[in-house]
């Protein structure tokens with residue numbers, strides 16, 4: 001049933017108010033903790049570079065440091081170790097070591113060819129040797145390594161099918177993903193770190209120095225996250241958008257949580273605060289289009305943003321004027337920083353993506369009000385834009401790269417990231433959205449088009465996400481020695497992390513952003529509010 005005009009999003013109120021956020025405190029800002037952390041970092045560095053450990057334990061340590069959220073302290077040492085393994089190719093061992101080395105090397109820019117797995121295939125090269133089906137440890141790592149595949153790498157496709165077929169026998173189809181969890185290549189680092197610390201501390205091969213560093217570090221980085229969160233909360237309060245537009249989702253804490261997975265490097269606090277503001281603005285404008293504005297108002301709003309001037313603002317209703325001016329003010333402030341620090345004017349580029357976004361919103365609103373049901377392809381061609389990833393990535397582009405000319409190099413990875421963001425969001429939010437009144441989303445479009453069941457539609461969307469990850473890998477993993485192709489490492493990281501964070505927020509098909517009863521909400525409280533014991 002098409003409900004014209006004002007609808008409710010059915011979203012619960014904010015879980016934490018302004019004063020609660022401002023009163024957050026932790027003892028882990030003290031000098032004493034910093035000194036202890038430096039001491040532990042020194043001890044772990046010794047383990048990394050001096051102990052003559054065998055290849056496999058060294059790779060396992062590197063993998064653990066990343067999952068425990070503390071690899072940032074050892075970036076140079078890790079790259080040195082991986083570079084030497086890459087150059088003297090001493091990873092050709094059993095399935096486990098080869099798969100582990102393959103994944104860690106590719107994840108760090110050393111693009112090992114898929115042919116390293118040929119020795120594990122049968123004579124005809126048509127499949128992996130059946131004898132491997134007893135090597136569970138090796139198969140798990142082969143499964144993980146297969147997610148580093150680029151487009152057209154058949155051996156890795158074969159590896160994923162082979163490992164999945166055998167591992168699936170242990171768990172039935174449905175909870176395979178839940179039990180296996182997302183492959184590590186799809187997992188964000190900081191929001192998952194505490195889950196890994198919980199698991200690590202129970203392992204028999206756990207190293208007490210590594211464990212103590214991981215626990216201390218997660219409490220120290222929480223102190224930094226809390227200060228950044230407080231700043232974003234003061235900004236959000238100052239916009240008065242919640243007061244003037246009471247129907248929008250008041251989710252500044254969740255908007256901040258997003259950034260801890262997208263921008264994982266400690267020193268990029270400014271970018272996390274900036275990204276939180278973008279998330280909050282996109283959420284507000286999305287709700288204006290999705291649940292509140294009449295078609296006429298939305299058309300006025302779109303035209304005003306297309307003009308990007310202050311003149312045409314007066315034709316807007318008051319609630320839209322405030323929203324428009326909040327966006328305008330943010331874009332100008334960021335452009336000011338970019339001009340001051342980098343000497344170029346980002347406004348024409350950034351405003352283009354904000355205009356594209358509201359035009360895609362306008363298309364969805366028109367479809368909705370006309371009861372139009374787009375085909376899957378027609379929907380996706382618009383919805384990879386309407387998810388709001390492009391303004392996010394364009395603002396981050398100007399923070400993490402130094403030349404406007406290079407923008408085209410990133411176009412395909414941007415699209416892959418936004419498409420995964422869109423598909424993951426639809427998996428988590430579209431049932432509630434369509435229920436309260438919204439344009440049919442990926443799951444519904446596929447069901448309309450093929451008469452498939454919801455479960456079949458979800459399985460189809462999951463396969464689309466896998467394909468988009470292959471595009472992402474193809475675009476972001478380039479041989480570092482391919483010197484005519486220099487990409488910004490930081491930018492490639494955040495593009496892939498935006499997709500990862502979407503899959504984290506909407507894991508298990510739940511809305512970890514809009515709704516409160518999800519695993520994500522528990523992880524949010526632990527990461528941002530609770531001391532890790």
Ligand SMILES: CC1(C)[C@@H]2CC[C@@]1(C)[C@@H](OP(=O)([O-])OP(=O)([O-])[O-])C2
Pocket residue numbers: 279282283286290386387388425426429433513
């Ligand atoms: C940050 C975001 C990913 C972006 C703004 C809020 C979101 C959580 C999501 O909100 P949603 O209403 O699900 O977007 P859409 O489905 O209406 O496009 C779109």
Ligand SMILES: [Mg+2]
Pocket residue numbers: 286287290
């Ligand atoms: Mg919406």
Ligand SMILES: [Mg+2]
Pocket residue numbers: 286289290386
């Ligand atoms: Mg929307």
Ligand SMILES: [Mg+2]
Pocket residue numbers: 425426429430433
């Ligand atoms: Mg949605």
